Amino acid sequence: MDKIQSLTGMLDLYDDGNGDNLSVKIFETEKILREIFSNYQFKEIRTPALEETVLFKRSVGDLSDIVNKEIYSFNDKNEKSIALRPEGTAGIIRSIIEKKLDQSTHKLCYLGPMWRYERPQKGRYRQFHQAGVEILGYPEGAPEFEIVSIVCKIIEEFGLKNCLIKINHLGNKNNKESFCRALADYLEPHKDKLDDKDLERLSRNPLRILDSKNQDTQSLLENAPSIKDFIEPSSIKILMDIKSQFSDICDIEIDYSLVRGLDYYSGFVFEAVSSDLGAQSSFLGGGRYDHLCSRLGGKDLPSIGMAIGIERFASLLKGITSSNKMTSFLVVTSNLEPKAYKIAHQLRSLNKNIILDLQLSEASLKSKLRKANKSNADYAIIIGDEELKTDTAILKYLKDKNKDQETLSVEELFRLYKSI
Ligand code: HAM
Numbered sequence: 001m002d003k004i005q006s007l008t009g010m011l012d013l014y015d016d017g018n019g020d021n022l023s024v025k026i027f028e029t030e031k032i033l034r035e036i037f038s039n040y041q042f043k044e045i046r047t048p049a050l051e052e053t054v055l056f057k058r059s060v061g062d063l064s065d066i067v068n069k070e071i072y073s074f075n076d077k078n079e080k081s082i083a084l085r086p087e088g089t090a091g092i093i094r095s096i097i098e099k100k101l102d103q104s105t106h107k108l109c110y111l112g113p114m115w116r117y118e119r120p121q122k123g124r125y126r127q128f129h130q131a132g133v134e135i136l137g138y139p140e141g142a143p144e145f146e147i148v149s150i151v152c153k154i155i156e157e158f159g160l161k162n163c164l165i166k167i168n169h170l171g172n173k174n175n176k177e178s179f180c181r182a183l184a185d186y187l188e189p190h191k192d193k194l195d196d197k198d199l200e201r202l203s204r205n206p207l208r209i210l211d212s213k214n215q216d217t218q219s220l221l222e223n224a225p226s227i228k229d230f231i232e233p234s235s236i237k238i239l240m241d242i243k244s245q246f247s248d249i250c251d252i253e254i255d256y257s258l259v260r261g262l263d264y265y266s267g268f269v270f271e272a273v274s275s276d277l278g279a280q281s282s283f284l285g286g287g288r289y290d291h292l293c294s295r296l297g298g299k300d301l302p303s304i305g306m307a308i309g310i311e312r313f314a315s316l317l318k319g320i321t322s323s324n325k326m327t328s329f330l331v332v333t334s335n336l337e338p339k340a341y342k343i344a345h346q347l348r349s350l351n352k353n354i355i356l357d358l359q360l361s362e363a364s365l366k367s368k369l370r371k372a373n374k375s376n377a378d379y380a381i382i383i384g385d386e387e388l389k390t391d392t393a394i395l396k397y398l399k400d401k402n403k404d405q406e407t408l409s410v411e412e413l414f415r416l417y418k419s420i
Contacts, residue, residue: 022314054081061205093292131307136303351418
């Protein structure tokens, strides 16, 4: 029989309790991010993984690499073209329009898998996870600061070193158009030096040339017009203000050549990069997208958001101590086990801050205690036939070797458990 394997670029994530393992770091990262989002009063939204392909063509842009080359799209049984979402923002706006919520304000957060058919390498997968926030319905101003604040909070909370937040402003529609025209005029006489990809960008969306990976193009761009000369003074002020207010928390740099790989952005944009990540250095990105909602058939809904690439982010963490809760291990060596399992149930209800694990398979007392020690439990609760007959349990301190084990009545054990 042919061996069945996972698809290229798609990871199985598995918690083996080892804090150096990427999966464990990912799970822990997700938990902490949820707490941070909730502290900023973001409400969760969960949209489907599958959407009509046209949603992404209209939002992310059919010229973008994401839609052009990387989208997982196929026809369903009704011959409708559907796609696995390559990012979260488009589906959220589709949902808001569908629910007729596109005239109110929202602060939403999400977390889930995304799919892009990219060439897999370290930090770049075909299925990966994003956690993101979207602030909908508020024009430029306070939301820019709130978004940068949450990005700084995340970097601070996880103690990330060697990272830099790059910020830029793409201006309003007119600024963007004038800049694109100037850029196109500048590049026109050098067309013979551009590769096919950059030539196509030049004819359809010149702004994207700034993101070219071609060294020759990048050298040409050194003397190209800068967006700085096309945006309003108020846009430059926002960049300056953000830099001056948050630079004492995180490194922030104004980078007038920063453009994003998705077409829906206007105004303030940013990316966070880390020198520890190698080629795929960006672990987070976002910006303002005031025209997406109307482009998808909804009302004008000025919006801003960001998403973190969880795999890349988690790989930056040094090692995770997964829980600071106390842990106990119930060792049952009794023929009257069902009663012991009821005690375990009651203990768990008494104190949610203590993790209680128990051995699920038959083994000797010695091997069960070995397992309890291996699980790093603070103490073991031993219940054998004798204890069950007398309604008692033995409490054995696993980490504090100087303390003798003690026999407690089950009532005393309950009281003690509750009081920890
Ligand atoms: P994005 O920059 O395309 O933005 O993706 C955000 C993050 O997802 C990236 O910084 C990167 O860490 C991660 N990422 C992207 N592709 C991959 C991949 N193939 N493998 C692993 N990680 C990856 C967005 O998706 C926007 N929706 C962000 C946003 C929200 N803008 C406004 N609101």
